[in-house]
Amino acid sequence: MGTEPVTMRWDPQLSGPRAGRRLYGALVSTQPQPDVDAARPAIRLRGLRKRFGTGPQAVDAVAGVDLDVRDGEFLTLLGPSGSGKTTVLRLIAGFELATAGTIELGGVDVTRRAPFERDVNTVFQDYALFPHMSVTDNVGYGLRVRKVGRAERASRTQEALDGVRLGHLGDRRPAQLSGGQRQRVALARALVNRPRVLLLDEPLGALDLKLREQMQVELKAIQRQVGITFVFVTHDQEEALTMSDRIAVFDGGRIEQLGSAADVYERPATPFVAGFVGTSNLLSGAAAEQVLGRSGTWSVRPEKIRLDLDDEPAAEAHDRSATGVVREVVYVGSATRFVVDLDAGASLVALQQNVQTSSSDVDAYRGRRVRLHWDPRHEVQVADPATAPTAH
Amino acid sequence: MLLSRRGRTILAAAMGLGLAFIYLPLLVVVVNSFNASQVFAWPPRSLTTRWWREVASNTGVREAVLTSVEVGLVATVTAVVLGTLLAFALARYTFFGRQSVSVLVVLPIALPGIVTALALRTAFQTFLGVELSIWTVAVSHATFCMVVVYNNVIARLRRTGTTAEEASADLGADGFTTFRLVTFPLLRGALLAGALLAFGLSFDEIVVTLSTAPPGVTTLPIWIFQNLSRPNQAPVVNVVAAVLVLLSVVPLYLSQRLAADTVTAGRL
Ligand SMILES: Nc1ncnc2c1ncn2[C@@H]1O[C@H](COP(=O)(O)OP(=O)(O)OP(=O)(O)O)[C@@H](O)[C@H]1O
Numbered sequence: 063m064g065t066e067p068v069t070m071r072w073d074p075q076l077s078g079p080r081a082g083r084r085l086y087g088a089l090v091s092t093q094p095q096p097d098v099d100a101a102r103p104a105i106r107l108r109g110l111r112k113r114f115g116t117g118p119q120a121v122d123a124v125a126g127v128d129l130d131v132r133d134g135e136f137l138t139l140l141g142p143s144g145s146g147k148t149t150v151l152r153l154i155a156g157f158e159l160a161t162a163g164t165i166e167l168g169g170v171d172v173t174r175r176a177p178f179e180r181d182v183n184t185v186f187q188d189y190a191l192f193p194h195m196s197v198t199d200n201v202g203y204g205l206r207v208r209k210v211g212r213a214e215r216a217s218r219t220q221e222a223l224d225g226v227r228l229g230h231l232g233d234r235r236p237a238q239l240s241g242g243q244r245q246r247v248a249l250a251r252a253l254v255n256r257p258r259v260l261l262l263d264e265p266l267g268a269l270d271l272k273l274r275e276q277m278q279v280e281l282k283a284i285q286r287q288v289g290i291t292f293v294f295v296t297h298d299q300e301e302a303l304t305m306s307d308r309i310a311v312f313d314g315g316r317i318e319q320l321g322s323a324a325d326v327y328e329r330p331a332t333p334f335v336a337g338f339v340g341t342s343n344l345l346s347g348a349a350a351e352q353v354l355g356r357s358g359t360w361s362v363r364p365e366k367i368r369l370d371l372d373d374e375p376a377a378e379a380h381d382r383s384a385t386g387v388v389r390e391v392v393y394v395g396s397a398t399r400f401v402v403d404l405d406a407g408a409s410l411v412a413l414q415q416n417v418q419t420s421s422s423d424v425d426a427y428r429g430r431r432v433r434l435h436w437d438p439r440h441e442v443q444v445a446d447p448a449t450a451p452t453a454h
Numbered sequence: 455m456l457l458s459r460r461g462r463t464i465l466a467a468a469m470g471l472g473l474a475f476i477y478l479p480l481l482v483v484v485v486n487s488f489n490a491s492q493v494f495a496w497p498p499r500s501l502t503t504r505w506w507r508e509v510a511s512n513t514g515v516r517e518a519v520l521t522s523v524e525v526g527l528v529a530t531v532t533a534v535v536l537g538t539l540l541a542f543a544l545a546r547y548t549f550f551g552r553q554s555v556s557v558l559v560v561l562p563i564a565l566p567g568i569v570t571a572l573a574l575r576t577a578f579q580t581f582l583g584v585e586l587s588i589w590t591v592a593v594s595h596a597t598f599c600m601v602v603v604y605n606n607v608i609a610r611l612r613r614t615g616t617t618a619e620e621a622s623a624d625l626g627a628d629g630f631t632t633f634r635l636v637t638f639p640l641l642r643g644a645l646l647a648g649a650l651l652a653f654g655l656s657f658d659e660i661v662v663t664l665s666t667a668p669p670g671v672t673t674l675p676i677w678i679f680q681n682l683s684r685p686n687q688a689p690v691v692n693v694v695a696a697v698l699v700l701l702s703v704v705p706l707y708l709s710q711r712l713a714a715d716t717v718t719a720g721r722l
């Protein structure tokens with residue numbers, strides 16, 4: 063394998079619009095990084111395990127993870143609380159020592175290396191800014207300890223701060239910043255070092271919804287412009303779906319499914335993924351036989367299901383249909399969620415846009431008999447019938 | 455919390471009484487140091503600075519102050535080094551018996567002074583065969599001074615956690631650099647506050663000093679004690695006491711400011 067200088071990765075021509083080049087100039091210029099092989103994955107995890115504690119209290123926080131993160135990719139680790147996302151990140155950064163398995167960065171085995179010997183930077187969940195330093199000193203810290211000259215340090219720090227639009231707040235202490243500003247300082251502090259890989263542990267978790275959505279867009283734009291590999295942890299499925307190139311869905315220290323947002327959402331591999339990413343709308347066992355005419359466990363996304371009152375004219379012939387009673391009506395503004403108990407035994411959620419209806423109209427559906435119908439193409443088998451846990 | 459008007463009045467009165475009980479006697483000491491009457495006739499009929507001048511030229515007092523400062527400094531330095539190391543060991547590492555060790559470390563401050571005094575004296579004289587000197591006094595003081603340093607430092611370590619240090623390592627700093635640029639600066643306030651308290655503790659210790667000092671070595675509190683019962687020395691003792699009242703305020707004020715300062719700096 064030939065070693066291509068990484069200067070390529072920083073080529074401004076490849077890194078997006080002019081505005082981005084000006085804003086993130088500090089991050090996209092020069093500095094070839096010699097020991098990097100473009101053909102190799104940025105991160106390669108093999109058989110990674112981490113056990114905390116011993117004896118009966120032992121916890122397998124990471125229970126065998128194999129993962130290749132491509133160069134320049136935005137990969138999201140998505141999973142419920144306690145599923146091991148943070149631990150995987152801490153293993154990659156070097157804060158925890160793996161119990162078993164290997165970690166490679168750009169083809170180099172770093173499993174036993176200290177954090178300061180790894181070319182990754184982390185944006186911590188609580189930002190972990192240095193409280194006794196100004197914003198400028200925080201951002202310049204990585205350059206300072208790597209003995210970058212004073213002048214270059216000052217200019218790169220300033221550019222990084224401008225890049226996150228905090229150029230005017232350099233003299234403040236972290237305690238004098240808002241949550242969103244701290245978050246951006248943490249981002250600038252990591253990016254100014256031009257790491258190969260940036261690890262982000264729920265960096266938006268502490269922000270309010272509005273700011274969160276704004277930062278999602280900004281983060282994604284920055285990632286495109288600097289071309290750095292991002293490994294992003296979240297337990298918010300919407301965030302994962304909107305930002306990621308690929309998503310690794312975690313449960314119990316394992317990867318349940320790895321794929322694009324569309325893969326994970328439309329073709330969930332297991333009942334867990336179907337339930338965690340989006341609403342789990344599962345038909346299995348007798349209900350599946352009766353409604354779908356086939357066995358196994360099947361998932362239909364709520365927005366694919368249409369809902370009519372039972373006495374209205376029947377749907378198109380090729381549609382799958384099932385009748386039932388509306389148990390619950392949840393008005394969510396632009397749409398309404400109907401929970402329907404099917405005559406066949408299971409219950410399904412149908413999401414209907416409120417195009418013609420208002421909240422008082424939809425409330426009248428409660429307790430009514432309805433007919434659900436959907437295109438069979440939207441039925442996805444989520445697990446082998448033999449191994450799937452039988453519902454009801 | 456909101457209080458009724460009556461509640462507030464009662465609270466204010468109680469606080470006033472409590473403070474008066476503590477501070478009126480101290481005020482009397484200070485005023486008496488200027489009292490022209492040798493037997494402290496109250497109220498003072500005329501004021502004088504004679505006693506203050508006498509103290510300034512009293513060699514006994516001067517030597518006692520010097521001894522106290524020497525003992526205090528040695529005890530403080532020892533306490534800072536040992537207390538900090540212990541705090542790090544107990545806050546950052548898990549090992550067998552950690553809980554018991556943390557109790558053992560703070561025990562000296564809970565033990566009656568006379569017991570510590572007796573134990574140390576026996577240890578020095580019988581087991582170690584060390585002659586009592588100013589050093590044995592300082593080392594003895596360090597046993598309990600260490601506790602206040604330890605308490606300050608471990609509280610700070612627990613509160614700041616390890617994320618700042620992890621961030622530093624993540625940004626490429628090795629262990630020593632991280633200590634120099636992150637750990638120590640975050641700890642500085644707690645260390646100074648602990649050191650000031652330790653010095654204060656050592657400075658007014660009597661019981662342990664009495665039993666670990668050789669005959670010729672006299673610290674200031676002991677000098678005061680020895681001269682308290684001599685009527686013709688009373689005015690001089692009174693001046694020394696007044697000076698001590700004023701001096702104690704300084705480290706207390708400083709350590710409180712340091713603690714407050716670093717609390718806000720430590721908040722993230
Ligand atoms: N230092 C530790 N000691 C013992 N157990 C730990 C430690 N760190 C994590 N664990 C356990 O490992 C498991 C995985 O934790 P981890 O922090 O990786 O979860 P997570 O997916 O990041 O969850 P969250 O979304 O809540 O942050 C949990 O059961 C947790 O209790």
Ligand SMILES: [Mg+2]
Nearest residue numbers: 147148149263
């Ligand atoms: Mg976590």
